[in-house]
Amino acid sequence: MKELLKHSVEAGINYEAYKLLFEQLAKEGRTTGEPTEDKINFTKLNFSRSKRLDKTGVISDEQAKVFSEISEKQIWLVITEPWCGDAAQTLPYLKKMADCSEKIELKLVLRDDHPELMDAFLTNGSRSIPKVIFLNEASEVLATWGPRSIPATKMVEEYKTKHGGLDAEFKKQLQIWYNTDKGQSVISDVSNIAATISSAKTTA
Numbered sequence: 001m002k003e004l005l006k007h008s009v010e011a012g013i014n015y016e017a018y019k020l021l022f023e024q025l026a027k028e029g030r031t032t033g034e035p036t037e038d039k040i041n042f043t044k045l046n047f048s049r050s051k052r053l054d055k056t057g058v059i060s061d062e063q064a065k066v067f068s069e070i071s072e073k074q075i076w077l078v079i080t081e082p083w084c085g086d087a088a089q090t091l092p093y094l095k096k097m098a099d100c101s102e103k104i105e106l107k108l109v110l111r112d113d114h115p116e117l118m119d120a121f122l123t124n125g126s127r128s129i130p131k132v133i134f135l136n137e138a139s140e141v142l143a144t145w146g147p148r149s150i151p152a153t154k155m156v157e158e159y160k161t162k163h164g165g166l167d168a169e170f171k172k173q174l175q176i177w178y179n180t181d182k183g184q185s186v187i188s189d190v191s192n193i194a195a196t197i198s199s200a201k202t203t204a
Contacts, residue, residue: 006139012107046088053092067100080130149185
C-alpha cells in the first residue's frame with residue numbers, strides 16, 4: 001500500500017495543472033460516458049463554479065492558524081475527477097487550506113487513471129466524489145477525509161433511511177444545502193483533522 005501511495009503521489013498533478021485540464025474539458029465538452037448536451041453543460045457549470053470559489057472561498061483566521069501550525073511535512077492526496085460537481089465545490093477550499101502552510105503539499109490523482117488507488121480507498125457508492133488521503137513523508141496514512149463533509153453525509157443517511165434511497169428531489173435539496181453552506185463544513189472537517197493529527201504528534 002505504501003508503494004501504491006508513493007507512486008500515486010509521484011504521478012499526481014498540482015492544482016494549477018488540474019484547473020487547466022478542467023478548463024480544456026469544459027471547452028471541448030468532454031465528460032464521462034456519452035457527451036450529451038446535459039453532460040457538457042454540467043461540466044461547464046462545474047468549471048465556472050470552481051473558478052468562482054477560487055476567488056470567493058473564505059478560510060477564517062482561526063482556521064488558517066490551524067494549518068499554519070502544522071509542523072511536519074504532509075501530502076494531501078486527492079482522488080478526484082474533473083467533471084464532478086463535488087470536486088468543483090471542494091478542491092478550491094482544499095487549495096486555500098494547503099496554501100496556509102509551507103508543510104502541506106496538495107496533489108491530485110484522476111480517478112480513472114488510478115484504479116488500484118480508487119479500489120483501495122473508494123466504495124462503489126462514492127466513486128465520483130473526492131477522497132482526501134493525508135500522508136506523511138514516508139507515505140504512511142495519517143487520516144482520510146470524504147467522500148462528503150460530515151453534515152452532508154448525515155443528510156444522505158437520514159434521507160435514505162426515511163425514503164429508502166436517493167432521488168432527484170434529494171439531489172435538489174443537497175445542492176441547495178451546498179450553496180447555503182458555501183464550503184464551510186468542508187473547511188471545518190479538514191481543520192479538525194489537521195488539528196487532531198497535530199495534537200496526536202504533540203502527545204506522542
